[in-house]
Amino acid sequence: MPITVRVPNILRQYTDDRASVPAEGKTVAEVIAHLEENHPGISQRILDENGSMRRYVNIYVNDNDVRFKENLHTAVPDGAEVSILPGVAGAVVEPSVQEDLSQLRTSAAGAQLGRQRSHRAR
Numbered sequence: 001m002p003i004t005v006r007v008p009n010i011l012r013q014y015t016d017d018r019a020s021v022p023a024e025g026k027t028v029a030e031v032i033a034h035l036e037e038n039h040p041g042i043s044q045r046i047l048d049e050n051g052s053m054r055r056y057v058n059i060y061v062n063d064n065d066v067r068f069k070e071n072l073h074t075a076v077p078d079g080a081e082v083s084i085l086p087g088v089a090g091a092v093v094e095p096s097v098q099e100d101l102s103q104l105r106t107s108a109a110g111a112q113l114g115r116q117r118s119h120r121a122r
Contacts, residue, residue, distance in 0.1 A: 001079035003031060008086055014042035023082070028059055029072040031082055046084060056087035 002022040007015050015021050021039065025031035036043040048054050059066045060083040066074040076082060
């Protein structure tokens with residue numbers, strides 16, 4: 001099953017304006033390499049000159065922030081959704097970024113609620 005990568009507006013210039021693109025890879029690093037093969041230039045916006053994630057880029061694998069997992073070595077299971085989100089700081093948030101963040105928070109909150117209910121049922 002292919003991996004789906006959700007692309008924020010700011011990076012859609014590399015994906016022919018598509019909000020999501022298919023990708024392959026067993027780790028976040030492999031997924032980014034595959035994105036670069038198919039969408040040249042995108043990895044330079046995600047990774048710094050040392051090949052590490054840029055400070056202002058957040059990557060989630062199925063709602064799990066890779067910074068709290070294994071960063072670029074985080075496993076990406078078949079059928080996973082990888083979300084790339086720009087970091088938000090300051091007062092003004094672009095509406096499309098705000099929508100991406102809102103959807104991610106809603107999804108993460110739903111997953112958290114499901115885990116809590118499952119834990120209580122035990």
